[in-house]
Amino acid sequence: MNETPVRKHSGNVIRKNLMSIYPGAVLYGLLFNVSLMIDSIIAGQSLGAGGIAAVALGVPGYGVLAAIIYSLIHGSGLRMIWAKGRADDQGFRRAFNGGATLVCLVGLVFAILIFIFSESIVLVCGGDMVDSETLHNAVIYLCFCAPIVFLTALGMILQEVLNVLGFQTARAALGAINVAVNLIVSISCVYSFPADMKLAGLGIGTSAGGLAEFIGGVIILRV
Numbered sequence: 001m002n003e004t005p006v007r008k009h010s011g012n013v014i015r016k017n018l019m020s021i022y023p024g025a026v027l028y029g030l031l032f033n034v035s036l037m038i039d040s041i042i043a044g045q046s047l048g049a050g051g052i053a054a055v056a057l058g059v060p061g062y063g064v065l066a067a068i069i070y071s072l073i074h075g076s077g078l079r080m081i082w083a084k085g086r087a088d089d090q091g092f093r094r095a096f097n098g099g100a101t102l103v104c105l106v107g108l109v110f111a112i113l114i115f116i117f118s119e120s121i122v123l124v125c126g127g128d129m130v131d132s133e134t135l136h137n138a139v140i141y142l143c144f145c146a147p148i149v150f151l152t153a154l155g156m157i158l159q160e161v162l163n164v165l166g167f168q169t170a171r172a173a174l175g176a177i178n179v180a181v182n183l184i185v186s187i188s189c190v191y192s193f194p195a196d197m198k199l200a201g202l203g204i205g206t207s208a209g210g211l212a213e214f215i216g217g218v219i220i221l222r223v
Contacts, residue, residue: 024168031175035209038182039141039202046190047137047198053130054137054199061121061142065110066152072103073153077160084164100157107153114146137199144203151210158217170220177216182209 039059043051076099083091114121122138130138155174162171185208189201 024170024172027172028168028175031172031179035175035179035182038179038186039206042186042190042202042205043199050131050134051137051199053134054141055202057122057125057127057130057134057138058142058145058199058203060125061118062110062114062145062149065114065149069103069107069110069149069153070156072106073099073156073160075099076103076157077164080161080164096157096161099160103153103157104150107150111146111150114149115143118142118146136196140197141199141203144200145206146203147207148203148210151207151214155210155214155217158214158221161221162217167220174213174216174220178209178213180209181212182206185209 039055040052043055047054076095079095079099080092083089083095119127119139122135122142127135127138155178159171159174162168162174182205184205186202186205189204190198193201
């Protein structure tokens with residue numbers, strides 16, 4: 001007799017919870033996409049077409065490896081969701097600790113490989129089709145973006161925990177921190193560095209944004 005009211009009540013609770021986290025999830029997605037465009041916009045404004053070309057050559061070098069790390073993080077996230085759904089706190093911790101260890105080790109290895117083989121990576125991505133100045137700028141940019149691969153591993157595993165626990169507003173706040181720090185540091189470096197190191201400033205800004213997001217994630221999780 002009470003089955004229908006219970007189901008209706010459960011449905012209302014689920015719907016209410018989903019609607020409460022929806023704005024934060026949408027805002028996080030928006031900010032994440034904005035963070036991917038910052039370097040190209042600043043490079044275009046400060047260095048013109050050559051700057052945009054250098055960024056375009058450098059992005060695949062760390063973007064593909066960051067995507068691999070992101071897929072590993074999603075795998076860990078599924079394990080955490082499974083454990084959380086079964087109220088298995090120990091399983092949740094094991095999934096987090098195992099995932100964090102794996103992605104951090106992979107991220108560190110990838111960052112080192114990018115730094116060592118940056119020129120070869122840029123050439124594979126089409127660096128042999130541009131002039132020497134653009135090639136140099138692309139290599140510089142990729143070298144200084146290498147830390148972001150490791151920082152992405154650190155930040156995204158924390159983001160996945162917040163996602164599993166339903167803290168979408170906190171995820172959006174971390175995305176805003178990343179974008180703000182990236183913008184401030186990138187613009188400051190581009191306008192203060194010499195011409196042959198301006199692309200390094202963009203890489204430093206990208207890495208600084210990732211570091212700020214990680215630190216903010218640690219603070220939020222502790223709170």
